[in-house]
Amino acid sequence: MGESIRIGVLGASGYTGADMVRLAARHPRIEIAALTANTHAGKQMAEVFPHLGVLDLPTLQNWEEVDWGTVDAIVCGLPHGTTQDITKQILAAHPRTRIIDMSADFRLRNTSVYASAYGQDHRAPEIQPEAVYGLSEHYRAEIAGARLVACPGCYPTAVLTALLPIVAAGIVDATDLIIDAKSGVSGAGRGLKQNTLFCEAGEGLSPYSIGTHRHAPEIEQEITRAAGEAVTVNFTPHLVPMSRGELVTCYVKLTNGASPADVREALRRRYAEEPFVHVLPEGGVPATQAVRGSNHVMVGVFPDRIPGRAIVIGALDNLVKGSAGQALQNLNLAFGIEETEGLMQLALFP
Amino acid sequence: MGESIRIGVLGASGYTGADMVRLAARHPRIEIAALTANTHAGKQMAEVFPHLGVLDLPTLQNWEEVDWGTVDAIVCGLPHGTTQDITKQILAAHPRTRIIDMSADFRLRNTSVYASAYGQDHRAPEIQPEAVYGLSEHYRAEIAGARLVACPGCYPTAVLTALLPIVAAGIVDATDLIIDAKSGVSGAGRGLKQNTLFCEAGEGLSPYSIGTHRHAPEIEQEITRAAGEAVTVNFTPHLVPMSRGELVTCYVKLTNGASPADVREALRRRYAEEPFVHVLPEGGVPATQAVRGSNHVMVGVFPDRIPGRAIVIGALDNLVKGSAGQALQNLNLAFGIEETEGLMQLALFP
Amino acid sequence: MGESIRIGVLGASGYTGADMVRLAARHPRIEIAALTANTHAGKQMAEVFPHLGVLDLPTLQNWEEVDWGTVDAIVCGLPHGTTQDITKQILAAHPRTRIIDMSADFRLRNTSVYASAYGQDHRAPEIQPEAVYGLSEHYRAEIAGARLVACPGCYPTAVLTALLPIVAAGIVDATDLIIDAKSGVSGAGRGLKQNTLFCEAGEGLSPYSIGTHRHAPEIEQEITRAAGEAVTVNFTPHLVPMSRGELVTCYVKLTNGASPADVREALRRRYAEEPFVHVLPEGGVPATQAVRGSNHVMVGVFPDRIPGRAIVIGALDNLVKGSAGQALQNLNLAFGIEETEGLMQLALFP
Amino acid sequence: MGESIRIGVLGASGYTGADMVRLAARHPRIEIAALTANTHAGKQMAEVFPHLGVLDLPTLQNWEEVDWGTVDAIVCGLPHGTTQDITKQILAAHPRTRIIDMSADFRLRNTSVYASAYGQDHRAPEIQPEAVYGLSEHYRAEIAGARLVACPGCYPTAVLTALLPIVAAGIVDATDLIIDAKSGVSGAGRGLKQNTLFCEAGEGLSPYSIGTHRHAPEIEQEITRAAGEAVTVNFTPHLVPMSRGELVTCYVKLTNGASPADVREALRRRYAEEPFVHVLPEGGVPATQAVRGSNHVMVGVFPDRIPGRAIVIGALDNLVKGSAGQALQNLNLAFGIEETEGLMQLALFP
Known part of the structure; x- marks a missing residue:
């Protein structure tokens, strides 16, 4: 040492x-x-x-x-x-x-x-x-x-891990990214705010900062870089009654004939040697429970009911x-x- | 009486x-x-x-x-x-x-x-x-x-309340509906299943039945009716660590020059006389906490960062x-x- | 009307x-x-x-x-x-x-x-x-x-409902009352305090105000009245990760040859006509889940492993x-x- | 190595x-x-x-x-x-x-x-x-x-850590031990039981196995050994809406002129060299949040409002x-x- x-x-x-x-x-x-x-x-x-x-x-x-x-x-x-x-x-x-x-x-x-x-x-x-x-x-x-x-911010880490490689590969449409994000309450910090009181955040779910969250420009900065064109993304965070954990459900439109399996494969190749990023096999469902307290990110890819689309999901511990x-x-x-x-x-x- | x-x-x-x-x-x-x-x-x-x-x-x-x-x-x-x-x-x-x-x-x-x-x-x-x-x-x-x-199922009630009037009015594209849904654990019933144990569902968030949930065909049946054409929708449910409550975040593409305000106005008009459906004014955020144990539904409409799109959110108590x-x-x-x-x-x- | x-x-x-x-x-x-x-x-x-x-x-x-x-x-x-x-x-x-x-x-x-x-x-x-x-x-x-x-305070309501009749009846020793109390977080009010943040109170349990809680003198005032002698009680509250609900577990020493069944019977008789106080039959276990949002109090009586003692438990919704x-x-x-x-x-x- | x-x-x-x-x-x-x-x-x-x-x-x-x-x-x-x-x-x-x-x-x-x-x-x-x-x-x-x-069982570990040294020292009455115990839901294991479902255990608190829990004989076995006489203890467990964590609030009668400070001092001396047992200074309050996921036990001692009694509290993670x-x-x-x-x-x- x-x-x-x-x-x-x-x-x-x-x-x-x-x-x-x-x-x-x-x-x-x-x-x-x-x-x-x-x-x-x-x-x-x-x-x-x-x-x-x-x-x-x-x-x-x-x-x-x-x-x-x-x-x-x-x-x-x-x-x-x-x-x-x-x-x-x-x-x-x-x-x-x-x-x-x-x-x-x-x-x-x-x-x-x-x-x-x-x-x-x-x-x-x-x-x-x-x-x-x-x-x-x-x-x-x-x-x-x-x-x-x-x-990076907690949300951008989850989103960019899930999306950067496939945007860069040109297999998803960077102008049509819809990111529904969910976070535990610790993401709001330890400061005293009414909405993070146990009785307010507990036993309930609410979206917040819809369309205005500060992590959106950060995500756009990096997606823009990978896409090679200026993009705006949908980014809609929700507050979940748990302390730790963040899950992003990204709805993407496939391009260049790519399939959901191609998306998964592109991510697996990109992260094959990474110790902390785990692209799950077909059917594997990321959940924040599986990463709580750890530095791991789990990523899963699923077909959409709407043809030509896919769902890419990432989960991590927002504090780790x-x-x-x-x-x-x-x-x-x-x-x-x-x-x-x-x-x-x-x-x-x- | x-x-x-x-x-x-x-x-x-x-x-x-x-x-x-x-x-x-x-x-x-x-x-x-x-x-x-x-x-x-x-x-x-x-x-x-x-x-x-x-x-x-x-x-x-x-x-x-x-x-x-x-x-x-x-x-x-x-x-x-x-x-x-x-x-x-x-x-x-x-x-x-x-x-x-x-x-x-x-x-x-x-x-x-x-x-x-x-x-x-x-x-x-x-x-x-x-x-x-x-x-x-x-x-x-x-x-x-x-x-x-x-x-109707709990999810369809939330989704259809939020979307039927605007699909019928032709101001959103019925073929491009992305519905990110979140439910409390009571939606899974009282039967004994590992994933609804306190220790499994608590302090964590996970998607489930991605693309395959049985409420999707039910939603499609009614959207198809309102749209006058056969549609397939994205419907992605998530299990949230709370007992009651359901929130659906619907990402819609606007058509016929409609604005998010037009969407809100169409919903307000449609439900103006309804005792249980409350379309919130601009900025009003639906949350499951506000309907827990009641028969009320709250609906809110928000502009998307991506031009030409809007976000329609509905919240209700899944058991009521x-x-x-x-x-x-x-x-x-x-x-x-x-x-x-x-x-x-x-x-x-x- | x-x-x-x-x-x-x-x-x-x-x-x-x-x-x-x-x-x-x-x-x-x-x-x-x-x-x-x-x-x-x-x-x-x-x-x-x-x-x-x-x-x-x-x-x-x-x-x-x-x-x-x-x-x-x-x-x-x-x-x-x-x-x-x-x-x-x-x-x-x-x-x-x-x-x-x-x-x-x-x-x-x-x-x-x-x-x-x-x-x-x-x-x-x-x-x-x-x-x-x-x-x-x-x-x-x-x-x-x-x-x-x-x-009355929330805790005193639960404690006094459970204990006043049996203290007054002289079947428990008023000088040896040990009251282990548990409350949901709403008991602390809506004011901003660090210990009632979701991340602090969630997924954990902690005692507080041990021996010094302000409801203790209130309980003592009424127990003293019923007992006809000045008494000091043990009163130890704990903060539980739930919003509503309060449960008090009272450890009592039986006197005058009374049995746990006598204690239960004394309470049943006293509250037989009361619409909101329910003395459960033998084996019935009070739980805050059963009174959430209601004005009901549930009371149960149990034998102690230590001979000559009993356990009297009360549950109510602290806000109702x-x-x-x-x-x-x-x-x-x-x-x-x-x-x-x-x-x-x-x-x-x- | x-x-x-x-x-x-x-x-x-x-x-x-x-x-x-x-x-x-x-x-x-x-x-x-x-x-x-x-x-x-x-x-x-x-x-x-x-x-x-x-x-x-x-x-x-x-x-x-x-x-x-x-x-x-x-x-x-x-x-x-x-x-x-x-x-x-x-x-x-x-x-x-x-x-x-x-x-x-x-x-x-x-x-x-x-x-x-x-x-x-x-x-x-x-x-x-x-x-x-x-x-x-x-x-x-x-x-x-x-x-x-x-x-040992999870509860006995918490209880015996808190009580064995002071029973052995003869400064508390081993025949008058009242142990109010609280556990997270993981203590019940991963088997499918109705009472450990999220919707049953969540947002509520309930006692269980009152007077009959299997950890009571185990506690009595060791207390009897330390006391040198056969003892029966009160042991009353409660199910708390959290996954991990256990807290035992032990109500003890002081003997031989001991004060609460003597009890604390006896525990501090006994565990001074122990890496996992932490006897907190006066005023220090054990909480399960502080030991979640770790092998540490926290112990605190408090005076009772009733003269001649003390409260000894232990907290640990039941799975660790x-x-x-x-x-x-x-x-x-x-x-x-x-x-x-x-x-x-x-x-x-x-």
Whole structure:
């Protein structure tokens, strides 16, 4: 084994920050050197996340108090908007620090798309060009050398894993993609909102942000790239009464004479060597239960009753492959560590 | 008030049967005269459904033991397949008894479609022609005079309420309907199946019967009728970790220059006088939480990111408007009782 | 039928307020004349509680704006502490208005116990003496004539229903009462708190307020009265991942040679004529599923493995019999309406 | 590292069997050599447990087909009753094979207590004497040398961890132990039962097996041993709408002048060096959320409102420390492997 990578986690009091701690704490090459959470500075993680109370962790600090020169990498789990300023300042002071960003701040290459989607101007547009979009299986080479990795949103990770190879192969019509997405409640974070109270989200199902969700432009950015033409997609998320898990049901129109079996085969070939992407055999049905707590993605392909169409379904854990797990995968890539290190935990079922 | 209608409930040990008892027991014009459940014959309902233990109800019987000549109407909550024989025998012996059937046995007008969807020949094809499809808001006149009402499936009720008027109006393309459906677990009934165990269905989401669900031909039958041409629809159901509730997200292509607002307006006009169908104003989001335990359906219309398309969403309680509630609504219609009688219970939230 | 009772609901944006609206809207003798919710003044209830959107209700107002002289009764669902001032002011201005208070403000006869339990001085101690403790089955006569009814807490309703008769009968040792209580999350209200988020309360169980819950002094007040001696009880609540429902498991030491069967018999005799309290036969197990959404309480008695002890279990819906339902029952009593009016809804299961 | 231990898992299609596979598959010293599941023989684990589909595992077999001479240890996850015969046969044929039994068959030292609790005679009474009760922290030395380890039930593990040291220390009255227990639904196994259906167990809470649960004699066996006198305990389990997790709230009477702080201190001292038992500081509240998926137990001690009493609360994951995790811990002990090997996974929250 090589030496330890010292990391700091920005925003350790959120769900993605905590899941990064959960994974990193058991990673043989990582040392958790700093944890920040400005509203909880001075507390122990055990107070904020009792399930991490069995660990010996640094006390939570204000991010300004940390000596960032002593860490090799920063994993950022801050809300969007705040990440830009902090990243800019830290990179200015410590140009050799690598930043693995789980927030949305550097995912959109076009900062005017960012401004329109997030309702505020980008505050570090000069850094944006060096940000690599951290969809591990598709940007592996770029991630390896990057100083700033913008990890994809949870929904885009599921959707793009399912669709990018078949859009690129030209066997589905990129202008007719309908994506019905379903997420567990943890996707909304730990902030206090009425709609994520147990009594509001429990025993019920509701769509939200119909046509306006911020992950849609992110999906469109990558689909556009793969398609070679500007595309708009339907993206309709729903809130499901479960904590973890995300499933995307993608309705696609087949082109160039492709069959559903061709779609499945294209995906299998593309991901044959990938440790975390599993294209199921015919009839195999992805379910979030099968990936809960793990970094795995399951993909299944089905014929549609309507001729000439197919259904491509992807399932992942929004906090792992959809956030902290993929961030750790990218951190492994960035530091030349075995990509699966610290990520081989199996799903927890039931 | 008029005199009491004496009813018998066939299959009172299932969820739809029990929900019929729940509603009928508080209906001012109904007397529950007989309850059958062959595997529980001789028991009290309190043993089978403790929540009904506060009622004074007839003992459960074998259906063969009941003197059906003494009841005015039978509500049938048996599994599909068994209903045909029993209906045939009872109607032969008691031609004036009305049957409100919550099972699937008489929903499909074409018995060869039945045979192919349900994997068995229809055993009472000679009765099929007189069965009226019991979508109350769309077949009111026929239901009023019918001896045999085939209540729609839960999914078809949601889908057809959302789509029939706009298909009939020619403002959506009937050949390009994509229906992503989500249901609570009670839709699968009270039978013992591994996938409906708490530990299997809880904290997770999975699609099922993709492209093969038996409600698809039923939906197609009615859409075909409204469209005036034979159509095939996409229908993809998902199992959601909640007991009650169903939500259908329908992706439609607009035709004849219609806008999403036109779609909403067409629905509002069609249902303006309906007590149970609520077309929400712009921005209003249907959610199953808002209809739990009630006979109401909520419908919302949204623009799609893809130009020329719209999203129509319907939500209902699968055991009420999707089954026992609509059956009671039809029973009211059949006997000339005020249609809303016994059905004004508000949704239970949280 | 007599004339309508015009009511106003103070705090209609909380769960207990909303459940009062749900019940009162279908009560044949009640007219909902005013709804207040200061943080939502000017909104429609449909915006705050979509499941009530099918009703035609008054717009939400600030409580100061309502002309309280035009209502016959006020049902108060405000948080504790705020109720005292408002009650005082309204009663001073409108001495003939009746107040049915669902808050905790007037439950404790001794205002110094209030001060210590709620951490603030009582602000209307001069009104306290006329407040009647609204445990309907035990204070029926007093409630009938009362101007101010202090409805019990949800836990005390369950515990006292199960224990008062047997403490009063001297067949259990009032100084050795151990009450393990479990509640759904709605008991914590609709306010934003981290521990009632779906992701925090879901898929887990935790005790809370161990030894310090504010309902303990309330239980002790009534047990002391029944026992004729000052008692302290164990009361240990737990938060359960469900929205509605409360179950109390009471461990009692038998005295005077009583057996568990004697305990059951004493309870059956006491509640034989009560429409809402159901003492189950031997072996009958109370469960919250059987009372969800209803005003019923189920009570069961079991022998303990330890000789000379018994287990008395009560189950109710915390928002109905534990709050809005009992409030409506008291309102019926106060106005000489049939006690069960508007409360005969059966439990919603599943 | 030493060589691999080859294990076979009997009953791999149940929840405890599957959790053993989940843990063992990532254990650096274990090789899964055989998996049996008689009703699923010939299938792949991926068909039976899709979440394990990412592993390369042996095909499921009938247990009679396995060459048990080629494995070093058998972990048995069969239902009680069937284990006795199989164990007897295997040990007769392969006397050097070690058996780690997760079933109930060898937990009760007195086979007549077994017969009375399980309703059938013990079929291998001659082996019973060599079975070691596998409560790892309390029988470590015996487990190390044992050929047959009878892992405790999930409830007994939680209860005994919380109570054994303080009973042994004589600071609580062993004849007055009241144990209110709550479990997630996975404790009932994967068999098809009506009460574990999602719609039955969801959104509700119910006690079960009141006074008659089979874990009570097991708890009494060990408490009796620690107390040095025969004791009977109250043990009242409740079914909670969650998949994993168990919490026991133990009400104890203090003796010999002990205070709640003394109880906490006695527990802290006893478990100070234990990697999996965490006695929380004053005010620390155990919750199942904090141990989900992990082998940790959390214990908290609280004063009672009734003087001279205390409340001791334990929380664990019933499938891990309550079953497969403790079995693996015992397997580590039996083979001289570091006790924590393969068990350091942190809890999955949310």
